[in-house]
Amino acid sequence: MRTLIRKDQLALMGALLAFVLGLSGTALADGPATFEEALALAAKENKIVVADFYTDW
Amino acid sequence: MFARAVNEDATIQAAMKDFILYKIDAEKGEGVELAKKYEIRGYPTFVAINSKGEVTDSWVGYGGAESWSQTALMAAADPRTIPEKKKAFEAEPTAGLAVCLANDASTSYDFAGAVDYYRQARELNPAGAGDYTQQILTFMYYGSQGGAFTFDEVEKEAQLALNTTDPSPEEKVDLALMVRNMARQTGNSERAVPYIKAALKATKGSTDEGVLKNRTHLEIDYALLVDKDKDKALKLFRSTFSDGWQENADKLNNFAWWCFENDVNLEEAQKMALKGVELADSDGNRANILDTVAEICNKLGNCDEAVAHMERAVELDPEKKYFQEQLVRFQKVLEEKQTG
Numbered sequence: 001m002r003t004l005i006r007k008d009q010l011a012l013m014g015a016l017l018a019f020v021l022g023l024s025g026t027a028l029a030d031g032p033a034t035f036e037e038a039l040a041l042a043a044k045e046n047k048i049v050v051a052d053f054y055t056d057w
Numbered sequence: 058m059f060a061r062a063v064n065e066d067a068t069i070q071a072a073m074k075d076f077i078l079y080k081i082d083a084e085k086g087e088g089v090e091l092a093k094k095y096e097i098r099g100y101p102t103f104v105a106i107n108s109k110g111e112v113t114d115s116w117v118g119y120g121g122a123e124s125w126s127q128t129a130l131m132a133a134a135d136p137r138t139i140p141e142k143k144k145a146f147e148a149e150p151t152a153g154l155a156v157c158l159a160n161d162a163s164t165s166y167d168f169a170g171a172v173d174y175y176r177q178a179r180e181l182n183p184a185g186a187g188d189y190t191q192q193i194l195t196f197m198y199y200g201s202q203g204g205a206f207t208f209d210e211v212e213k214e215a216q217l218a219l220n221t222t223d224p225s226p227e228e229k230v231d232l233a234l235m236v237r238n239m240a241r242q243t244g245n246s247e248r249a250v251p252y253i254k255a256a257l258k259a260t261k262g263s264t265d266e267g268v269l270k271n272r273t274h275l276e277i278d279y280a281l282l283v284d285k286d287k288d289k290a291l292k293l294f295r296s297t298f299s300d301g302w303q304e305n306a307d308k309l310n311n312f313a314w315w316c317f318e319n320d321v322n323l324e325e326a327q328k329m330a331l332k333g334v335e336l337a338d339s340d341g342n343r344a345n346i347l348d349t350v351a352e353i354c355n356k357l358g359n360c361d362e363a364v365a366h367m368e369r370a371v372e373l374d375p376e377k378k379y380f381q382e383q384l385v386r387f388q389k390v391l392e393e394k395q396t397g
Binding site: 001038043049053055 | 059060075076077078079080081082083084087088091092095097100101102103104105106107108109110113114129132133136310311314345346348349352379
C-alpha cells in the first residue's frame, strides 16, 4: 500500500495548489495577547481581525 | 514562510495597517476552542472576524506576500458578515463577492460551492477568466477527491484552461499535475498526455528549481505513457529521491510501491520494501509496507510468500479491514495456483 498521507501532508493538501504554503509559527512582536484583546482592539480601531490559524506540526 | 514574511515583507507590513493580525496555534491554549468555533479544517487558514466575533471572510493558504495582502485588504475593505454578503450577492452579484464567497466555501471544504461561485465570477468578469479558471480547476481537483466532480468534468474545465486562457508555464505544470493525478486515480492515464506535453514544452529550458522538480515528475509520466520506456522512467524516478532515502521506511515503501504500480524493477522493489518493514517506526506502518511486499510477491508469482507477508500484516494491524480483505485475496490466488 502506498505510504499513507501524514497529518502534515494533509495540511498541505488542504491548501490550494495555486498557493505556495508556509506554516506560521512566530509570534507577532507587538500584537494583542489574547483573542478577546484582539477583538477589543478591532472595536477600538474600527478594523477587522485577521486570525491566522496555524499549527506547529 | 508566512511567519517570516509577516516580520520581513514590506507589502504585508503595509497591508497590516488596515486590520489586526492575530496568530492562533490551533492545537494549544485558547486556539483549540477557537479552531472548533470557527470550524478550521486545514492549516494555515485565515479568518477575517469583526469585533463581535462574526466571520466576514476566510481563505486557505498563503499564496505569497502580494496575493495574501491583496486578499486580506479586500477582506478589510468589506466588513460585512458572510450571511450579509450572501444576501448582497443574491440581490446584486459582483465578481468580488463571488470570489469572497468561493474562498469561504472552500475553507469548509465545500468545493462544489466554491466552483459554483467562481464560475459566476468568471461570467461577471470575463477579463479575469484565466485566474478564475485556474481556481475553478484547483477546487474541482480537491472536490474530486471527495467525489464532488468526475474526471470528465475536471477534464472539460482543464481543456478550457489549456486552450482559451493562455496559462503561464507554471500554471501549465500545475494543470498537468492535477490532470495526471486524477487521470491516474481513475484509470485514465493516457488522457493526461496532452497536458503533460504542453507543460513540458512550456517549461523547456527553465532553471526554476520548483519547475524543474515538477518537470521531472512529468518526464517520468512522459517516459511511461509516450515513450513506453520503463527503464528511463525508473531512472528519472530514482533521481527524485534525496540522499539517505534508503534509510527511510516511507521512502523505501514509496519507491517499492511505484515499481509495483508500474510493473518495473520488482526484485529490487521487494528488497527495498522489506528494508522498509525493518525500519518502520510503528506496527501500523510496518503492516502497510508488508502489504506492498505482498503485492510485489503476488505479482512475481510468489503467492505463498504474499500470503505469509499479509498474515503478518493482519497480525500487526488486526483492526484494518483492508488487510484482511487483502489476505483473503492472496489466499484465493494461492489456492487457484495450487489447484489449477
